[in-house]
Amino acid sequence: MANDLFAIPVERLRGVSTQKAGELHALGISSVGDLIEYYPFRYEDYRVRPLHEAKDGEKITVQGRIATASSLQRYGRTARLLCRVTVDGLLVTAVWFNRAYLKDQLEIGRDITLTGKWDARRRQITVAESEFPDRGGAKTGTLQPVYSVGGSLTQAWMRKKIDEALNQYGAMIPELLPAELLNRHALIPRREAVLRLHRPENTKEGQEARRRMVYEELFLFELKLQAYRAANRKQPDGIAHQVKSEEVRAFVSSLPFALTDAQKQVINEITYDMKRPYAMNRLLQGDVGSGKTVVSAVALFMTVRSGCQGALMVPTEILAEQHARSLTKLFEPYGIQVGLLTGSLTERKRKDVLAALQMGLIDIVIGTHALIQEDVYFRRLGLVVTDEQHRFGVNQRSILRKKGLNPDVLMMTATPIPRTLAITVFGDMDVSTIKERPKGRKPIKTYWVKHEMMDRVLGFIRREAALGHQTFFICPLIEESEKLDVQNAIDLHAQLRQALPELAIGLLHGRMTPAEKEEAMGEFAAGKTNVLVSTTVIEVGVDVPNATLMIVMDAERFGLSQLHQLRGRVGRSDHQSYCVLIADPKSENGQERMKAMTDTDDGFEIARRDLELRGPGDFFGTKQSGVPEFKVANLVEDFAALEQARDDAAELTAKPEFWTSPAYERLREYLRREALFQGEPLD
Numbered sequence: 001m002a003n004d005l006f007a008i009p010v011e012r013l014r015g016v017s018t019q020k021a022g023e024l025h026a027l028g029i030s031s032v033g034d035l036i037e038y039y040p041f042r043y044e045d046y047r048v049r050p051l052h053e054a055k056d057g058e059k060i061t062v063q064g065r066i067a068t069a070s071s072l073q074r075y076g077r078t079a080r081l082l083c084r085v086t087v088d089g090l091l092v093t094a095v096w097f098n099r100a101y102l103k104d105q106l107e108i109g110r111d112i113t114l115t116g117k118w119d120a121r122r123r124q125i126t127v128a129e130s131e132f133p134d135r136g137g138a139k140t141g142t143l144q145p146v147y148s149v150g151g152s153l154t155q156a157w158m159r160k161k162i163d164e165a166l167n168q169y170g171a172m173i174p175e176l177l178p179a180e181l182l183n184r185h186a187l188i189p190r191r192e193a194v195l196r197l198h199r200p201e202n203t204k205e206g207q208e209a210r211r212r213m214v215y216e217e218l219f220l221f222e223l224k225l226q227a228y229r230a231a232n233r234k235q236p237d238g239i240a241h242q243v244k245s246e247e248v249r250a251f252v253s254s255l256p257f258a259l260t261d262a263q264k265q266v267i268n269e270i271t272y273d274m275k276r277p278y279a280m281n282r283l284l285q286g287d288v289g290s291g292k293t294v295v296s297a298v299a300l301f302m303t304v305r306s307g308c309q310g311a312l313m314v315p316t317e318i319l320a321e322q323h324a325r326s327l328t329k330l331f332e333p334y335g336i337q338v339g340l341l342t343g344s345l346t347e348r349k350r351k352d353v354l355a356a357l358q359m360g361l362i363d364i365v366i367g368t369h370a371l372i373q374e375d376v377y378f379r380r381l382g383l384v385v386t387d388e389q390h391r392f393g394v395n396q397r398s399i400l401r402k403k404g405l406n407p408d409v410l411m412m413t414a415t416p417i418p419r420t421l422a423i424t425v426f427g428d429m430d431v432s433t434i435k436e437r438p439k440g441r442k443p444i445k446t447y448w449v450k451h452e453m454m455d456r457v458l459g460f461i462r463r464e465a466a467l468g469h470q471t472f473f474i475c476p477l478i479e480e481s482e483k484l485d486v487q488n489a490i491d492l493h494a495q496l497r498q499a500l501p502e503l504a505i506g507l508l509h510g511r512m513t514p515a516e517k518e519e520a521m522g523e524f525a526a527g528k529t530n531v532l533v534s535t536t537v538i539e540v541g542v543d544v545p546n547a548t549l550m551i552v553m554d555a556e557r558f559g560l561s562q563l564h565q566l567r568g569r570v571g572r573s574d575h576q577s578y579c580v581l582i583a584d585p586k587s588e589n590g591q592e593r594m595k596a597m598t599d600t601d602d603g604f605e606i607a608r609r610d611l612e613l614r615g616p617g618d619f620f621g622t623k624q625s626g627v628p629e630f631k632v633a634n635l636v637e638d639f640a641a642l643e644q645a646r647d648d649a650a651e652l653t654a655k656p657e658f659w660t661s662p663a664y665e666r667l668r669e670y671l672r673r674e675a676l677f678q679g680e681p682l683d
Helices: 018-026 032-036 100-105 155-172 179-184 190-198 203-232 245-253 261-275 292-305 317-334 347-359 394-401 419-425 451-466 482-499 514-525 560-567 588-599 603-614 639-653 662-673
Strands: 042-045 059-066 071-075 078-087 090-097 111-119 124-131 143-146 281-286 309-313 338-341 364-367 381-387 408-413 430-434 445-449 470-474 505-508 531-534 547-553 578-582
Touching (some): 032 155, 059 124, 078 100, 078 111, 155 190, 190 203, 203 639, 203 662, 261 281, 261 292, 261 408, 261 430, 281 292, 292 309, 292 317, 292 381, 292 408, 317 514, 338 347, 445 451, 451 470, 451 547, 451 578, 482 531, 505 514, 514 531, 547 560, 560 578, 560 603
Parallel strands (some): 090 124, 281 408, 281 430, 309 364, 309 381, 338 364, 381 408, 505 531, 547 578
Antiparallel strands (some): 059 078, 078 090, 111 124
């Protein structure tokens, strides 16, 4: 781009030394363009307000006249300067700390502007900053931007450099949005918006500037997703699965339970995708226990019946083994061969599985990360299913996909994703949702109790055991120390054996060998143990219908979505199930999490609350999420703008002229820089 601000090094600005440049680079600022787009995260309000509007403890700026001589008090190294000032007809005390040099300037009768914390009871302002109108009062009446700074960089220096950059290079700020979008949404020009974000004259100006830049950020992000989607659908190079509808209906009829209407709807959506010659790219989300695995089984059946192989990648060996058992039972009558590939297989067994997979003797393989190792080859991979997709990074998922010739992809998650995140992280995918519970399932009753109520919790365990039901007892994950985490489980196991000698207490944790884990889980599933003490290794997918009580120790250590996942291990039969959270949260956030869990067992509502409490960056975990970081936009607050931006981007990229008209050249250039457009129409 001619006169590109991002091609001008920040060192070009006067006063940016090598040291300062290094500190700017640490903030992600290496060019003048980066500096100009380094927006403030808040503003200091120096606008003068009447004193009667101030709330106790609030920061406020007022103007007044010095009424009494100042006095200086010293306490060790601390100096306190006081004087009385008349503000709006009221005599208030102004207090400065460690600014003795001001004493001679505080002359009786002199006008002064004070900014500080108001103490209504004492009629006192603890002054953070003060100015004298007769000297100009540079900040008085303004909104001053506040930037994230570090090292030797100060707010004053950063404000000055950004001002210099805007004065010197502001005319080069390009307009990216086409006129039709500016007019449609009444958005101010880009250059004006950038200037106002850094130098707002008033709140309204700042809001207008933010609205413009929020929309731009979200629109450009959605434009990338739409361009990527168009590129993927440019050629019909996917697998058009040829399978008779009668065969699919017969398989569904053979299932040991009736499908819900929601499951049938999702299967119809997947069937439509798989029969088309374009590669399916679909996200299936549903609450815990909503029946996603059965839906994936139907998709896997279709891919095998059309002459292809299927792969199901899951995050844990326990889950892989469970799926292998259940799917083998479903597919056995149809002669479909199911294989298992995990890291704990013996070398001999692993080689046998790899050979059978490459020769096409295995129709469906279920495994963990072992599926994406280099020596895993398929004869003809037609469908990739990833369960609990957020546990796998984008690269891991794409490696598995590349083991076939553009196979269909179905990602599943039992962590319901608020539409806000689904639109951003998975905007290039089609999204299917199961919100309906299987018939006969009852809502799980959830209680939050303190540690001192442990005796009542033990009584609860005894009561469920007397009814022939079982209990999960979960220890917290302490990330800093896996050893300590395991020790917690071992200690709790010993304590429960002592407290409940009449019951069989099992133990499961991450440091056990695969054989030991399988034995512990198998005995619990078979009903040989009444209580299973476990770390979060059982969080995902473990299915024991007879378990009706989930107890989580130190529940405040867990995030909302993780607590909901744990709760979903019970409630898998027609028995009434319960979840007991043992927690003494000290923070307000921790208390909110406990309250949210007791308020609802709807995973989608839980996800919404989790997004509000944690923010989008932590919703999936920072490493795997793919959640974009925006400079101005906030995914929680700006959801309406996000939806509008998505619709606009989809509409624009669907126009043939978008890919050729000079009116959209800047947007095409933006896509070229993002390596998403090489000069040919993507549609």
